[in-house]
Amino acid sequence: MASFQAIYGTAPAVSATAPGRVNLLGEHTDYNQGYVLPTAIPQRTRVELARSPDGRFAYYSANLDARIDHVDGRALPVDFARYLHGCVEVLREDGHAVPPLRVRVESDVPIGAGLSSSAALEVATLRAIRELLSLPVDDVQLALLAQRAEVKYAGVRCGVLDQMASSLCDREHMLFLDTLTLERRVLPLPRDAELIVLDSGMPRDLADSAYNTRRAECEAAAQHLGVPSLRHVADPARTRDLPRPLDRRARHVVTENNRVLEAVTADAARFGQLMNDSHASLRDDYEVSVPALDALVGALQAQPGVLGARLTGAGFGGACVALARRGTADAARPAALAIYARGGWSGRVLV
Numbered sequence: 064m065a066s067f068q069a070i071y072g073t074a075p076a077v078s079a080t081a082p083g084r085v086n087l088l089g090e091h092t093d094y095n096q097g098y099v100l101p102t103a104i105p106q107r108t109r110v111e112l113a114r115s116p117d118g119r120f121a122y123y124s125a126n127l128d129a130r131i132d133h134v135d136g137r138a139l140p141v142d143f144a145r146y147l148h149g150c151v152e153v154l155r156e157d158g159h160a161v162p163p164l165r166v167r168v169e170s171d172v173p174i175g176a177g178l179s180s181s182a183a184l185e186v187a188t189l190r191a192i193r194e195l196l197s198l199p200v201d202d203v204q205l206a207l208l209a210q211r212a213e214v215k216y217a218g219v220r221c222g223v224l225d226q227m228a229s230s231l232c233d234r235e236h237m238l239f240l241d242t243l244t245l246e247r248r249v250l251p252l253p254r255d256a257e258l259i260v261l262d263s264g265m266p267r268d269l270a271d272s273a274y275n276t277r278r279a280e281c282e283a284a285a286q287h288l289g290v291p292s293l294r295h296v297a298d299p300a301r302t303r304d305l306p307r308p309l310d311r312r313a314r315h316v317v318t319e320n321n322r323v324l325e326a327v328t329a330d331a332a333r334f335g336q337l338m339n340d341s342h343a344s345l346r347d348d349y350e351v352s353v354p355a356l357d358a359l360v361g362a363l364q365a366q367p368g369v370l371g372a373r374l375t376g377a378g379f380g381g382a383c384v385a386l387a388r389r390g391t392a393d394a395a396r397p398a399a400l401a402i403y404a405r406g407g408w409s410g411r412v413l414v
């Protein structure tokens with residue numbers, strides 16, 4: 064991995080980092096204006112940058128050992144540079160004069176595991192530019208800029224969960240966020256418990272198309288119910304008369320929002336139960352699980368000390384998260400992976 068100095072011949076002017084995230088509860092709720100409950104993972108993305116002396120943008124990925132150059136007025140850069148240059152463009156749209164930059168990025172946030180590697184990239188980039196130019200942008204505004212970069216320049220119709228989590232979360236707390244009002248509370252993680260995150264090793268091939276279908280189904284359900292979004296429905300019984308499959312899609316969103324609200328004050332045992340319920344709802348009502356994720360979640364749930372487990376992220380592959388009694392996670396991780404391996408799959412420990 065070449066250093067900034069080795070690639071560009073000078074030291075970087077600034078550097079910044081941002082973490083990946085794992086969502087503990089509140090899946091597929093953010094684009095329904097609902098509630099989410101993420102925390103940061105230890106893996107982070109680091110961005111170093113400096114003003115460019117030659118009028119060209121240069122983006123270097125240490126992970127890919129690839130460099131993409133760009134000149135204003137030409138076609139926008141592709142691949143990993145879309146996320147980086149998207150951050151420049153959204154700042155410019157908001158009236159900030161961003162000069163050409165030389166950028167180096169390096170990350171240990173796993174890509175494609177549902178842990179928001181792209182949000183970590185955007186948030187770290189925006190933090191570094193904010194520092195270089197002393198921009199008056201707070202952490203919430205920064206997350207919203209990052210989300211806009213993802214939607215507009217990376218072409219992913221995501222909600223605001225990932226970028227808010229990367230911008231506002233640390234590892235000692237969970238973030239309760241109301242995605243409608245952006246009201247938020249930083250809360251301690253459940254007491255006497257620890258987190259496990261395992262990668263299922265399954266690529267999220269179907270995730271994009273299914274994600275957009277689910278979004279459309281939720282919008283249709285809200286329209287049937289005469290509400291601006293499913294966030295405005297609290298009683299799951301109201302979803303019963305919707306046409307299929309909108310009834311089950313809406314029931315997931317409504318019950319998931321209720322689970323987040325309950326989890327805020329729940330003890331670790333109840334929190335774990337809510338995670339188990341969330342997985343069942345994502346599997347049966349929302350239909351975004353796959354056999355490998357069900358197997359990995361089942362293997363986790365079977366471990367002594369594990370209080371609850373679920374798929375995390377958009378689904379169709381990626382990671383699972385579990386809550387375990389303090390002191391039991393070290394034994395639970397390899398034991399769950401061994402059971403999972405008997406199904407012919409190969410997972411790995413992420414947290």
Ligand code: GLA
Pocket residue numbers: 089090091092093094221222223224225376377
């Ligand atoms: C992806 C999206 C988020 C959120 C989750 C599902 O991670 O980027 O905005 O919708 O899926 O909860």
